[in-house]
Amino acid sequence: MKTMRSLLMILLVAVASLCGVTSCISDDFTTSPSDLLTFSRDTVTFDTVFTGLGTPTARLIVHNRAKKAVNISSIRFAAADGTFSMNVDGVSGKEFSDVEIRGEDSIYVFIECYIPESQTAEPYLVSDRLQFVTNGVTQNVEVEAYGQNVTRLRGVTLDADMTLTDDRPYVVFDSLKVASGATLNILPGARLLFHDKAHLIVEGRLEAAGAPGKMIQMRGDRLDDVLPDVEYDIMSGQWEGVSIRPGSFGNRMEYVDMRSTRRGLVVDSCGNLSERKLLLVNSWLHNSQNHVLESAHAWVDAFGCCFSEAADAVVSLKGGKHEFVQFTIANNYLFSAIWQPLLCLYHLLPGDEEGNASSPLMSATFSNGIIYGLAADINTTDLTGSDVFLRNVLLKSEGNDDANFLSCIWGADPLFYTERDKYYFNYHVRPDSPAIGAGDSSWLTPLCETDMDGLPRQSPPTVGAYVYTAPEE
Numbered sequence: 001m002k003t004m005r006s007l008l009m010i011l012l013v014a015v016a017s018l019c020g021v022t023s024c025i026s027d028d029f030t031t032s033p034s035d036l037l038t039f040s041r042d043t044v045t046f047d048t049v050f051t052g053l054g055t056p057t058a059r060l061i062v063h064n065r066a067k068k069a070v071n072i073s074s075i076r077f078a079a080a081d082g083t084f085s086m087n088v089d090g091v092s093g094k095e096f097s098d099v100e101i102r103g104e105d106s107i108y109v110f111i112e113c114y115i116p117e118s119q120t121a122e123p124y125l126v127s128d129r130l131q132f133v134t135n136g137v138t139q140n141v142e143v144e145a146y147g148q149n150v151t152r153l154r155g156v157t158l159d160a161d162m163t164l165t166d167d168r169p170y171v172v173f174d175s176l177k178v179a180s181g182a183t184l185n186i187l188p189g190a191r192l193l194f195h196d197k198a199h200l201i202v203e204g205r206l207e208a209a210g211a212p213g214k215m216i217q218m219r220g221d222r223l224d225d226v227l228p229d230v231e232y233d234i235m236s237g238q239w240e241g242v243s244i245r246p247g248s249f250g251n252r253m254e255y256v257d258m259r260s261t262r263r264g265l266v267v268d269s270c271g272n273l274s275e276r277k278l279l280l281v282n283s284w285l286h287n288s289q290n291h292v293l294e295s296a297h298a299w300v301d302a303f304g305c306c307f308s309e310a311a312d313a314v315v316s317l318k319g320g321k322h323e324f325v326q327f328t329i330a331n332n333y334l335f336s337a338i339w340q341p342l343l344c345l346y347h348l349l350p351g352d353e354e355g356n357a358s359s360p361l362m363s364a365t366f367s368n369g370i371i372y373g374l375a376a377d378i379n380t381t382d383l384t385g386s387d388v389f390l391r392n393v394l395l396k397s398e399g400n401d402d403a404n405f406l407s408c409i410w411g412a413d414p415l416f417y418t419e420r421d422k423y424y425f426n427y428h429v430r431p432d433s434p435a436i437g438a439g440d441s442s443w444l445t446p447l448c449e450t451d452m453d454g455l456p457r458q459s460p461p462t463v464g465a466y467v468y469t470a471p472e473e
Contacts, residue, residue: 029100030068033135037070037101038063044111044130046145047223050171051117052152056224057087060109060141062132064101070134072099075109077143078129084143086111086130115147121168123148150193158182158204164190166214171195171221172239178204180247188214188255193221199240202248210255212282212454218242218258234423236309236335237262237289244278246270254281255452264288264310269298271359273321280305282452284465286425289335291316297347297359302327303447306427306465309333313340313379319347322364326439326448326457328427328465331373332420341376348386363387368439370394370414370427370464381405392440394463409438414464428466439463 040061049055064070076095077084087110088096101107115126127144154173160182164170166189173195178184186192186208192200200206200218210216220238225231232238241261244251246268258265265285267278278295280302285292287309293300297319307314308330315329329342346352348362370393371377377395383404394409401408415433417426429435439461450456455467462468 028068029071030066031135032066033137035064035066035068035070035135036137037072037132037134037139038065039139039141041141043142043144046113047225048123048148049113049115049126049145050169050221050223051115051147051149053114055113055145058111058113060111060130061106062101062109063106064103067103069100069102069105072101072132072134073097074131074133075099076131078131078140081128083115083126083145084111084113084128084130111143113143113145115145117149118147120147120149158184161185163187164192166190169193172198172200175199175201177201178206178248180204183207186210186216188216191217193217193219194239195221196238197240200242201245202243202251203245204248206242206244206248206251206253208253208256212255212450212452214255215284215452216253216256218256220260230423233260234287234334236260236287236311236333241265241288244268249275249277251278252281253278253283256280256283256285258283258285259287261288263290264292264294266291267293267295267298267300269296269320271297271319273297273299273360275299276301279303279447281447282450282465284308284452287333293317295320295322303445304451304465306330306452308373308425308427311336311338313344314342314373316340316344317346317362317364319359319362320364321360322362322366324364324366325368325443325445326451326461326463326465327366327369329369329371329373330416330418330427331375332418332425333374334420334423338375341379342371342373343377344379345388346379348380348383348388361387365389365391366393367391367443368393368461368463370435372396372412372414372416391443392438392463394435394438407440409434409463427464429462429464429468431470433462433468435463436468437462 044058123146130141132139150169150171157177159179163185165187169191171193180203182204188211208216222232238260241263242265244267276299278300282304284306290312292307292310292314294316299321301323304326306328314331331342377397391406394412398411412434414435415430437460441459451467
């Protein structure tokens with residue numbers, strides 16, 4: 001028994017000594033006006049908020065730096081218009097009273113925003129102040145968001161022609177389907193934002209014609225950040241993509257920025273090469289969980305286009321008829337291993353007629369281009385006997401010209417401005433790039449005399465999608 005008492009006394013002395021050394025936190029409340037709260041940020045800012053829809057939750061940490069506990073007599077928004085709401089200790093509301101924070105401790109306040117729909121076309125600022133009253137002292141945290149009115153398209157099938165403008169963004173839920181016989185016209189500067197799993201299905205015709213400085217945007221509808229200062233826009237798989245069905249012909253995508261899809265742009269065909277299915281001009285297709293562009297037994301041409309970032313082949317073509325001029329195919333995909341070369345070509349020669357064996361073998365030219373990035377350039381470098389030619393193309397791999405590879409630049413780095421580890425993807429080339437002036441002017445057509453930036457191509461042209469411009473000194 002004496003031993004147990006001795007051990008208990010030693011333990012009590014040790015605890016008392018420890019509290020003396022570390023100044024144990026007191027559960028007493030401070031009433032001093034000088035014991036102020038501190039906050040993880042002085043302004044809670046939401047990215048653009050679609051009116052009529054809620055936002056992701058923003059987090060604010062409220063610290064009590066004092067050794068004693070504090071009693072926050074009031075937490076409330078200065079305005080009572082219903083735009084912002086909060087959650088404190090698991091309870092949602094507009095105002096809270098007598099919220100306690102122990103000494104040298106903190107609490108979380110979660111804030112959400114809901115902006116009712118209005119008739120305004122341009123984004124507009126909505127702001128408020130979150131007020132904390134402690135020991136008679138009021139402290140404010142600014143809260144702000146930009147409201148954006150949108151047009152919602154939910155499970156829409158177009159049986160007649162429709163035109164989308166740049167007046168306000170369109171948010172597509174489920175699907176937007178262009179039925180046979182109908183045309184979807186998309187004007188310069190239009191913004192199509194697709195919700196999770198939404199997609200654009202074209203059985204009729206798509207005419208998406210942007211302009212320099214007013215590219216058409218096709219992307220996911222998440223406008224918040226995935227990391228501090230890193231937009232959610234970098235994430236692939238946010239929506240399904242665009243599907244052009246077998247019976248659809250005469251489609252055009254010009255000055256289109258399409259990104260962050262699961263399947264990219266998929267062109268399917270019944271093997272009819274008498275009519276072009278898709279013409280791509282000065283567009284950037286990027287960031288897909290599968291391919292960025294996939295086409296089977298179709299006539300697809302691309303002029304002045306950039307294709308980048310995919311877990312599978314960036315561009316996958318099976319059979320068909322193709323002309324790619326002033327193109328860039330690059331890959332710096334972030335979210336998984338890359339499974340295939342950047343450019344995959346199938347159904348080129350007798351004996352590899354997988355799939356639709358009755359369709360004609362591929363006929364294709366790739367001119368004044370760049371194929372460079374993570375993974376191999378192309379799935380085959382032996383094109384002998386095929387009707388496929390690469391002319392003035394910069395390649396990462398080492399090799400030599402032959403009857404199908406003509407005036408190519410082998411084993412070269414185009415020196416893109418892209419910095420993958422900083423989530424920065426820019427496929428213009430730096431001043432020392434071997435791509436500068438490496439093209440052949442005879443391959444140019446009126447469709448690619450200018451680039452996506454609206455700049456005229458030099459003679460001889462820089463290979464790739466973009467005109468080289470010297471940096472300003």
